[in-house]
Amino acid sequence: MIDGLCELCDAALVERGRVPAYQAPNSYEILDCQACNTMVSQPKKLVPSIYDAIYSVPGGAPGYDRNFQYARRVTRVKYPLAYLASRQDAFWGVEHLLAELTNPRVLEVGCGLGYLTYALRRAGYDALGIDVSPEAVASATRVFGHFYRAESIESYASKCSDTFDAIVMVEVIEHLEDPVKVLQSAMRLLAPGGSVIVSTPNRSFFAPGSDWATDLPPVHLWWFSEDSMHAMARRLGYNVSLVDFTEYSSTYPILHVYRPPLAPMFDESGQLARREAALIHVARRLGILQEAYWLVSRAVGRFRSRCSPRRPNLVAAFGASALAAG
Ligand SMILES: [Zn+2]
Numbered sequence: 001m002i003d004g005l006c007e008l009c010d011a012a013l014v015e016r017g018r019v020p021a022y023q024a025p026n027s028y029e030i031l032d033c034q035a036c037n038t039m040v041s042q043p044k045k046l047v048p049s050i051y052d053a054i055y056s057v058p059g060g061a062p063g064y065d066r067n068f069q070y071a072r073r074v075t076r077v078k079y080p081l082a083y084l085a086s087r088q089d090a091f092w093g094v095e096h097l098l099a100e101l102t103n104p105r106v107l108e109v110g111c112g113l114g115y116l117t118y119a120l121r122r123a124g125y126d127a128l129g130i131d132v133s134p135e136a137v138a139s140a141t142r143v144f145g146h147f148y149r150a151e152s153i154e155s156y157a158s159k160c161s162d163t164f165d166a167i168v169m170v171e172v173i174e175h176l177e178d179p180v181k182v183l184q185s186a187m188r189l190l191a192p193g194g195s196v197i198v199s200t201p202n203r204s205f206f207a208p209g210s211d212w213a214t215d216l217p218p219v220h221l222w223w224f225s226e227d228s229m230h231a232m233a234r235r236l237g238y239n240v241s242l243v244d245f246t247e248y249s250s251t252y253p254i255l256h257v258y259r260p261p262l263a264p265m266f267d268e269s270g271q272l273a274r275r276e277a278a279l280i281h282v283a284r285r286l287g288i289l290q291e292a293y294w295l296v297s298r299a300v301g302r303f304r305s306r307c308s309p310r311r312p313n314l315v316a317a318f319g320a321s322a323l324a325a326g
Contacts, residue, residue, distance in 0.1 A: 004031070007180065008231035011035030019212050022050055023266040024273060028217040037203055037225035041217035046177050050218055051133070053270045059285045061265055061272065063215065069287040071113040071143065080119035086252070087294060090170050090199035091116065093243040093315025097166070097197050098125065104165035107189060109153045109182075110172035114140025117147055120168075130156055153185045163191035170199045171313070174220045180235055183318065187236065195319035200224050202314035205257075213259045229316040236318065243315040249307035252297045257312060 004013055013031040016039070020027050029042040054061045060068045070087070074080035084091035094116075098104060104125060108117045111129025113136060120127035129148045131137050137150040149156070167186045173179040186196045201214045203225040214223045222228075226242055233240035267273040276284070283289045 006033035006036060006038060006231075007040070007178075008038055008228055008235060009033060009036040013040070016211065019216055019262050020264050022216040022219045022264060023053060023270070024264040024268050030212050034209075036227045036231040037208070038228040038231070039203065039212060039223040041221050044177055044221045045218060046175070046221070047218040050266075053266050054219070055135075056270070057272060062274070062276070062284065063260065063265075065284055066287075066290055067113055067115075069290065070115045071139075073287075074115045074119050074122075075143070079123070080115070081123040084116065084119050087290070088313075089245060089248055089252075089311040090313045090315055091119075092248045093199060093245070093313075094168055094170065094197055095123075096243060097195070097315070097317050098168075101165055104194075105163070105191070106166045106168060107164040109167060109169045109186060110175075111140060111148060112136050114144050114148055116168070116170060118144040121147060153182055153189075157185040157188045160189065162189070163194070164189055165191050165194045167194070167196045169196070171201075173198055174200045174214065174222045174224060177221060179222065180232060183232065183236055187238065187318075190319065193320070195317040197315065197317050198229075199313050199315045202226065202310065202312060203228075204314070205310050205312050212262070215260055216262070216264070224314075226314060229314065229318075233318055238318045238320060240316050240318050243317075244309045245311045246307050246309045249309075249311065250304070251301045252294070253301050253304050253307065254311065255293070255297050255300060 005011065006013055011033050013033055016030040016032045018027045018029055031040050031042055054064050059065050070084060074083060077083040081095055085095040098106065106120055106125045106127040108127060108129040111117050111131045114129055117127045117129035127147065129140060130151045130153065132152050134150040137148045140148045167189060176182055183196060190196065201223060203210060203223050206213060212223060214220045229240050229242065264273050
């Protein structure tokens with residue numbers, strides 16, 4: 001049975017079977033647009049309580065624990081933005097694009113614990129962070145200072161006369177019910193010549209026709225590709241350019257591609273359903289696993305010459321004249 005049309009490109013969606021929900025016992029239908037290589041869950045509905053479960057795990061649920069480590073470490077390193085860029089491709093892409101602008105005013109949408117906004121400010125950018133979670137904003141303000149507001153982009157755009165040269169959304173749009181509408185709100189806050197910079201898991205990194213291999217719904221409601229970004233840009237009437245990661249991959253090659261298991265993260269009572277060995281658990285909590293991966297990747301990078309322009313995350317710049325992202 002075909003169920004509706006792609007919101008990005010209007011092609012027919014194809015059913016691709018069900019996946020379990022991030023929290024048991026539900027499941028979600030996965031629909032696939034083979035024209036723009038976009039997957040979307042059905043129902044496509046944000047469930048705010050799932051984030052309470054993720055962030056109530058001490059140090060964060062697996063996959064979100066690195067956010068807590070970034071928040072802890074950015075205040076201890078000399079160059080927080082360079083630190084983040086070295087640890088994650090998406091931050092490198094953002095840093096790379098912002099470097100092309102002269103003294104940009106930056107708005108981070110979905111700033112969460114606030115470490116990227118802080119790192120941008122430390123790098124000299126005039127940056128402000130917004131997030132819909134009052135708890136996240138309270139934590140960011142307490143740790144980093146008064147550069148954060150608890151607000152959605154739609155409400156901020158409706159009453160704010162400020163404009164920004166860059167609006168940054170790192171790993172946000174795949175969580176949203178209506179990413180095109182959110183991007184439209186962001187566009188209203190752009191100064192002339194500005195760009196909306198977006199990162200998201202990249203389905204184009206995987207073989208064509210791949211099954212769902214990103215966080216389970218309702219955490220990720222979408223799995224986008226490079227073609228999805230072009231379809232979105234056409235819908236918005238803007239240009240888009242994609243960051244080429246060849247340079248990054250030559251320093252930090254991909255050693256292992258993580259595919260989250262298609263099994264619930266939480267049981268019905270909100271407890272972690274996936275048990276990990278005690279030693280792995282401690283190493284992950286302390287950030288040792290992530291740091292070890294980073295060190296080995298950097299060491300391997302010294303001996304590797306063939307590099308891919310693609311990473312498991314993509315970074316795209318939308319604008320009237322999108323930044324040269326190559
Ligand atoms: Zn499509």
